[in-house]
Amino acid sequence: MWxxxxxVAAKDLNIExxxxxxxxxxxxFAGLTLVLFAFALDRDDITARVAPGLFWLATTFSLIVLVQxxxxxxxxxxxxxxxxxxxxxxxxxxxxxxxxxxAQLIVLEALLLLGVIVFYASHIRPAGIVLVxxxxxxxxxxxAFVGTLYGGLAAGAKGRETLLPLLLLPVVAPVLxxxxxxxEAAFGTRGGAGIRAGVEISDGWPWVGMLAxxxxxxxxxxxxxxxxxxxxx
Amino acid sequence: MRARPIRPxxxxxAVASGTVVGRMVSPDNAEPTRSAxxxxxxxxxxxxxxxxxxLAGASLDVEPGEVLLLKGPNGAGKTTLLRLCAGLVPLAxxxxxxxxxxxxxxxxAIRRHVGLLGHQNGLYADLSVRENVRFWARTAGASAExxxxxxxxxxxxxxxxxxxxxxxxxxxxxxxxxxxxIARRARLWLLDEPHAGLDADGRDLLDDVIRRAVRSGxxxxxxxxxxxxxxxxxxxMVTVAGGLVYxxxxxxxxxxxxxxxx
Numbered sequence: 001m002w003x004x005x006x007x008v009a010a011k012d013l014n015i016e017x018x019x020x021x022x023x024x025x026x027x028x029f030a031g032l033t034l035v036l037f038a039f040a041l042d043r044d045d046i047t048a049r050v051a052p053g054l055f056w057l058a059t060t061f062s063l064i065v066l067v068q069x070x071x072x073x074x075x076x077x078x079x080x081x082x083x084x085x086x087x088x089x090x091x092x093x094x095x096x097x098x099x100x101x102x103a104q105l106i107v108l109e110a111l112l113l114l115g116v117i118v119f120y121a122s123h124i125r126p127a128g129i130v131l132v133x134x135x136x137x138x139x140x141x142x143x144a145f146v147g148t149l150y151g152g153l154a155a156g157a158k159g160r161e162t163l164l165p166l167l168l169l170p171v172v173a174p175v176l177x178x179x180x181x182x183x184e185a186a187f188g189t190r191g192g193a194g195i196r197a198g199v200e201i202s203d204g205w206p207w208v209g210m211l212a213x214x215x216x217x218x219x220x221x222x223x224x225x226x227x228x229x230x231x232x233x
Numbered sequence: 234m235r236a237r238p239i240r241p242x243x244x245x246x247a248v249a250s251g252t253v254v255g256r257m258v259s260p261d262n263a264e265p266t267r268s269a270x271x272x273x274x275x276x277x278x279x280x281x282x283x284x285x286x287x288l289a290g291a292s293l294d295v296e297p298g299e300v301l302l303l304k305g306p307n308g309a310g311k312t313t314l315l316r317l318c319a320g321l322v323p324l325a326x327x328x329x330x331x332x333x334x335x336x337x338x339x340x341x342a343i344r345r346h347v348g349l350l351g352h353q354n355g356l357y358a359d360l361s362v363r364e365n366v367r368f369w370a371r372t373a374g375a376s377a378e379x380x381x382x383x384x385x386x387x388x389x390x391x392x393x394x395x396x397x398x399x400x401x402x403x404x405x406x407x408x409x410x411x412x413x414x415i416a417r418r419a420r421l422w423l424l425d426e427p428h429a430g431l432d433a434d435g436r437d438l439l440d441d442v443i444r445r446a447v448r449s450g451x452x453x454x455x456x457x458x459x460x461x462x463x464x465x466x467x468x469x470m471v472t473v474a475g476g477l478v479y480x481x482x483x484x485x486x487x488x489x490x491x492x493x494x495x
Contacts, residue, residue: 004372011357011368018359018397078353085319086417087344088372 004092005099012070012100021069022104026062027111033058034115044121051120052183055112056139056176062108063101063143063172064165067151070097075155080230090227094148098222102144109136128186131204135186138211139179145218146171152229174214182207270333272297272421272452273318275478278327280310280317287313289476290327295454298447302467303456310476311456312351315423318454319349332421345373348419350427354410358399362389362409365398370416383416386442403430411442422446422453428462440466 016022037054041047047054074080083093113132116122124132150168154160185204273295280288287310295301303311316322318331320340329336331343356365363384370380384390387408393401398409407430414422422443428436443453443466456473457463464470472479 007368007371011360011364014364015357015359073357073359077356077358078351079355079357081321081351081353082349082355082369082413083372084321085344085347085349086369086372087341 001089001092001095004089005095008088008093008096009099009103010096012073012097013103015073016100016104022066022108026065026069026104027108029065030058030062030108030112031115033061034112034119038119047120048122049189051116051122051189052187053176053180054120055109055116055183056179058112059105059109060143060169060172060176063105063147064168066101066104066108067147067168068161068164070101070148071151071155071160080155084230090230091223093230094152094222094226097151098141098144098148098219101147102140105140105144106136109140122187122189124186125188125201127201128188128204131182131186131201131208135179135182135204135208135211138208138215139175141215142175142211142218143172145215145222146175149218149222149226149229152226156232175211178207178210178214182211271295271330272299272332273454274328274330275314275317276328278317278329279325279476280313280322281325282313282322286325286476287322288317291473291476291478292327293471293478295452297452298450299469300443300447300453300455300467302460302463302470303454303473304458304460304463304470305473309473311473312425313476314473314478315349315425315454315456316351318421319347319423320344321349346420347423348414348417348421349423349425350407350410350414351423351425352429354398354406355413356398356406356409359397361395361397362401362405362412363394365409366412366416369413373417375416375418379418380416383412386415386445387412387438404432404435407431408435408438411439415442415446420451422451424453424455424457426457427455428457428459436462 034054037050037058038047041050071080074083113136117124147168150164150171154164154167157163182204185199185201185207188199271294273293275291275293278288278291279286289310291310291314293314303314305311313322317324317329317336320331320336320343324336332346334340334342336343355369357368360368363380366384366389367380370383381390384394389405389408389412393405398406401409407427411427424443427439427443431439440462443455447453455463455467
């Protein structure tokens with residue numbers, strides 16, 4: 001399973017390296033999302049407060065584009081059928097595609113974080129750096145696992161371009177909420193500052209626990225369910 | 234003369250119209266005889282695509298080392314039959330064994346040894362020819378030498394090896410897909426219109442590849458409309474029409490109605 005996962009992840013990352021999908025399309029899309037939010041809100045005090053939420057919203061929107069791309073390369077010339085005929089371990093395919101997706105998301109998030117700091121005049125408290133890193137890693141794992149699972153589910157469906165966001169967005173809501181709360185703790189901001197100002201770093205860790213559980217549950221579910229999903233694709 | 238659909242049999246060996254159509258695999262001597270029995274054994278197989286019965290009670294036996302030509306009109310069920318043998322189309326009814334494994338219960342065991350070249354090539358457009366062949370070869374645990382040999386056999390070992398698959402011509406993509414098939418060391422080759430898109434040299438090369446595969450122990454099922462070329466290659470021929478398989482060569486089963494259940 002792990003050998004297959006390594007093979008599939010290397011293949012997907014190689015395809016990304018050649019196609020530059022993240023750098024040429026997804027990153028500009030995510031950056032534009034941040035800029036448009038800044039234009040729409042048009043107040044520095046508000047954008048600084050809601051920066052964590054907007055960061056994860058832009059990441060979630062980008063996830064949809066990345067997942068669609070990850071499965072488009074499998075379906076465009078029948079590679080998904082060939083993977084099935086070749087008897088390649090579905091759990092390995094799932095983990096490999098999740099790993100590749102997570103790696104691309106991490107790069108995207110690192111650049112988006114810079115964008116948030118520049119556009120939204122946000123800053124991370126020094127004590128919150130560890131919280132930001134762990135939150136980003138766990139949320140990314142969760143997003144990648146869910147994205148790959150639902151990408152596989154939608155791969156063979158008609159109208160999959162519109163079906164995928166409808167299926168995916170409600171499911172990733174817990175990641176959006178948990179990661180945003182943890183980032184708020186690390187940033188020292190709160191969307192509703194009037195309701196509760198002065199958020200502590202320690203307020204973020206319970207959300208990190210929730211993100212870990214989410215990633216573990218969907219990781220395990222994907223390993224078990226991806227085979228039957230591929231058969232139906 | 235109307236061709237006759239192959240009927241299910243219970244005998245150990247049967248001959249129809251002078252053609253050996255196979256023998257049943259005894260259930261109590263499973264593993265040792267798996268390679269000795271028919272490579273493909275279908276009995277009254279029904280496969281439904283949507284509401285349409287693409288295979289409507291087809292029966293067929295294919296012996297090891299055969300090159301079996303499936304001919305028949307468009308929509309007759311040839312592609313569905315090949316995809317069923319590859320485990321891509323579910324069996325609605327009937328019994329099917331491929332490489333001695335039951336299609337319903339041992340599909341994963343079958344798939345490791347089956348190679349399908351369908352209407353699509355299964356290539357990644359952004360990867361080079363060599364990277365595509367290497368990826369598919371490594372899913373089957375093939376060595377670097379086997380990958381190089383497969384590329385060389387299809388004439389893809391020169392400058393073409395580093396060209397992205399998306400920039401190749403249709404014929405070159407077909408050759409790349411064949412190289413992937415060779416590198417995967419499949420024991421059962423399922424080729425759906427393999428000559429499509431190939432020039433004269435490419436077709437000769439393909440025929441040579443198929444003959445070499447058979448010499449090395451593979452069994453080949455070819456669905457083709459290019460009968461002259463395919464007949465020269467085939468050791469046996471059956472007609473697929475209306476979801477049924479007919480044995481006699483050069484017969485015209487035009488009376489068969491799609492969906493007719495055997």
